Amino acid sequence: AQSSSPSAPIKQSWPSMGHSTSTKTVFESSERQTVAQLCGWSNVDSKSVGYDRMSLLLEQDEYEKVAALYIFQMNVNRALEILNEGLQRGGKEELATLILALVGSIRATSTNNDDKALIDEFSSVTKLFHRPYVRAMFGFILTPDGQDLQYECVLDEQLDLNDKVAFAARYLNEQRLYDKLDKLAEESREKGDLQGILLTGLRQNGCELIQKYLDQTSDIRTAALLGIYVQEDVYQECPYVQEWIEGLII
Incomplete structure (x- = not known):
């Protein structure tokens, strides 16, 4: 379903870069x-969706991942x-290299005199x-700004689905966003990736996704627990949902 209110594009600059023209x-x-x-x-500095995601990731020493989300x-x-916190706690020495590359790449894209050669060099190295x-x-x-970007450099990477969805919702225009969400939902359904329920819900596509997951894992318990939340009007299109629930009872 498409958004009922139009999305307003705004230009946001890197807040720590002073008078930078990069947005x-x-x-x-x-x-x-x-x-x-x-x-x-909704706010990476606060608790959301019932848990403190950043603290959980930091407990797992996922410093690079948390930095990327910021x-x-x-x-x-x-x-x-x-x-820096990861480095101080005895993290990998690569974190120091990452800090230097991060500062350098942002400054390279934030100069008033765009240095394309320098940006290309950073792009080659950071890949x-x-x-x-x-x-x-x-x-x-390192991606130049625009209102019709697809950001394959982010959305084609092996990121968590919720991060792909959140990124797309923030940076893709209306049509790009709908197309990408449809593609992500279909990919999740084909792979049986339960994260995809975020996009499919528990209608027919969502039930097909769960069935694919069940075929791959034989995890009837998870399928049945999810099946409990499927509305009865979906059963006609997906009669196997009742089989999940009955299978758990048996």
Whole structure:
């Protein structure tokens, strides 16, 4: 379903870069804000969707991932704080390299005199990072701004589905957003990825997704527990939902 209110594109600059002319186009609407909240992106500095996501990731030493999520919301200072924190706690030495690359790449795109050669150099080097969130972070930074971007450098990486959805809701225009969400939902259904229920809901597509998951894992318990929340009018299209529930009882 398409948004009932238009999304307003606004230009957002990197807050720590002083008088920089570099901006990113962000699309805002109440619906997009709701999507961000459901994905845990409503405010990365606070608790959302029932848990403190950032603290949980930091407990798992996911410093690069947390830094990337802050960069996706253009919070450079907090991203650098997280990487420095990881370094101080005895994290990998690669974090120091990452800090230097992060500062350099943002400054390269934030100069009043665009240095395309320098930006291209950073782009080539940062693609060598192995972690998908790190590659996506630099891809985002180094992509020139525009209102008709697809951001494949982020959305084609192996990121969590909720982060892809939140990113798309923030940076893709209306048509790009609908197309991308449809594609992500279909990919999730074909793979049996339960994260995709975020997009499909528990209608026919969602039930087909769960059945695919069940075929791959034989996890009848999870399928049955999800099946309990499927509305009865869906049973006619997906009669196997009742079989999940009965299978758990048996």
